[in-house]
């Protein structure tokens with residue numbers, strides 16, 4: 001697909017906008033794509049990225065430079081071509097009208113849950129954390145789309161001082177755990193400690209997990225995660241898992 | 247133009263199949279590839295019982311290649327026969343089933359359960375023999391000979407292929423053993439044992455520490471091994487290892503392969519198998535070749 005735009009929004013995060021062909025399947029929130037350059041074998045495999053924003057003509061990915069693949073993608077310019085495969089995987093399921101959706105985003109995990117706020121207008125409680133204020137992205141863009149926005153930073157440079165899970169623990173003291181449904185995506189450490197709390201309070205929750213991938217199609221078994229019912233492929237049975245499976 | 251090739255009793259409409267473990271059970275790629283167009287579909291290695299495989303992380307990318315330590319996760323024989331095989335039977339293509347066991351008995355049980363139901367059985371012999379203290383069948387010529395002799399006598403109808411490991415001490419000798427025992431064909435090469443380290447955490451990149459290297463990085467090794475083996479045996483070779491394009495496939499055919507299997511390339515481009523078939527036809531057209539069989543081992547040197 002042709003690159004339409006590639007914008008740096010901080011030192012190491014960029015938004016890559018690619019053309020979508022007319023009959024291309026549109027993603028659902030939580031689904032992802034594999035992206036790779038159109039030629040060459042190094043890097044070899046596509047890298048997984050969540051569908052961030054899209055319309056009929058284009059799709060955007062919010063990408064943080066972490067290594068060679070992402071650094072290379074950041075150099076693509078309008079007119080260049082990128083091979084994309086998707087939409088892949090399972091999306092966040094819709095929530096029951098009786099429950100308030102609470103979104104927890106840690107770091108670049110925001111890319112995966114952001115689109116939930118596009119579908120359902122201003123009904124989400126959005127809790128978003130990062131290391132520091134400069135790493136909290138697009139907060140003014142998120143604010144009007146959600147019912148409440150809470151920001152957290154590890155260094156206290158903006159909002160609550162502490163991480164998303166610490167904030168959420170406080171938040172739960174004022175909230176009935178049966179009245180909410182949680183959608184979360186963040187680094188592995190966050191997911192792990194979050195899971196403990198979600199399980200303790202028996203909260204209906206859906207978590208997006210990460211694993212290294214090769215095929216993205218359920219064929220190679222490379223992206224397996226251990227679950228209650230055995231090894232599950234993040235690209236097929238995930239990336240969004242019901243906490244009851246974990 | 248003839249692209250048809252014969253591997254034992256199995257006739258393939260063209261020389262292109264998929265490498266075991268990289269194409270699932272076929273259905274995973276059916277959205278991208280009309281399976282009817284492939285010479286054969288080779289499925290993920292099947293064991294008697296389902297296997298859970300190794301803990302993650304299971305893959306790691308290296309320059310022009312990848313390491314995997316899937317640990318042979320698969321659905322097991324019963325599920326394969328009940329669900330995966332009927333699906334594949336709906337296509338006009340050959341079915342090659344890769345099998346793996348912990349003992350000679352397990353290989354024989356698998357072979358006899360599959361015999362006649364599939365076009366070919368491919369033995370993955372890079373598995374530890376639990377009865378012999380976990381030594382890989384592919385690491386010991388005597389053990390290999392005993393194994394493939396037993397399977398040879400068990401299988402009556404299907405074509406029998408032995409998949410050779412580039413890690414064995416002498417792959418050419420093992421191919422000779424296959425021929426002596428009456429195996430129909432050999433396939434080569436399996437992945438090359440390799441590893442990578444995260445220098446910051448000082449931990450291995452794969453939970454299993456060692457994995458198998460595949461992809462374009464290993465192609466020249468595969469080509470060399472196919473060429474050496476082709477000179478030593480008269481049974482057909484199914485070649486694999488880093489084939490990304492039709493040119494790569496032709497290189498293997500000139501080195502002595504009768505058919506080629508596409509592995510890691512499927513991850514890079516899901517439709518690559520079809521591109522390769524078309525590219526091979528183009529090569530034949532440009533070079534005025536009527537029959538692909540006339541190119542096998544056509545290296546001039």
Ligand SMILES: Cc1cc2nc3c(=O)[nH]c(=O)nc-3n(C[C@H](O)[C@H](O)[C@H](O)COP(=O)(O)OP(=O)(O)OC[C@H]3O[C@@H](n4cnc5c(N)ncnc54)[C@H](O)[C@@H]3O)c2cc1C
Nearest residue numbers: 047048049050063064066067068069070111210211212239
């Ligand atoms: C379903 C899914 C959705 C994702 N969505 C996004 C997104 O929207 N935006 C974004 O910036 N990132 C996302 N990621 C993470 C992204 O895929 C990795 O950061 C990327 O693959 C790293 O590639 P690289 O070549 O730059 O890094 P490498 O040089 O390969 O590795 C650099 C670092 O990234 C880690 N890494 C490598 N592959 C993955 C992976 N598949 N998942 C997690 N970490 C990995 C490595 O462990 C290492 O620490 C997602 C991952 C998954 C599985």
Ligand SMILES: Cc1cc2nc3c(=O)[nH]c(=O)nc-3n(C[C@H](O)[C@H](O)[C@H](O)COP(=O)(O)O)c2cc1C
Nearest residue numbers: 265266267291370435436460461487488489509510
């Ligand atoms: C993810 C993955 C899984 C594999 N699983 C199997 C397997 O189950 N049985 C087998 O004989 N070979 C297996 N292989 C090896 C391939 O069939 C092939 O021999 C090897 O990858 C070299 O070809 P390539 O470079 O084109 O991938 C696997 C390879 C990969 C990358």
Ligand code: FES
Nearest residue numbers: 214216218221235
């Ligand atoms: S990436 Fe191949 S099975 Fe998920």
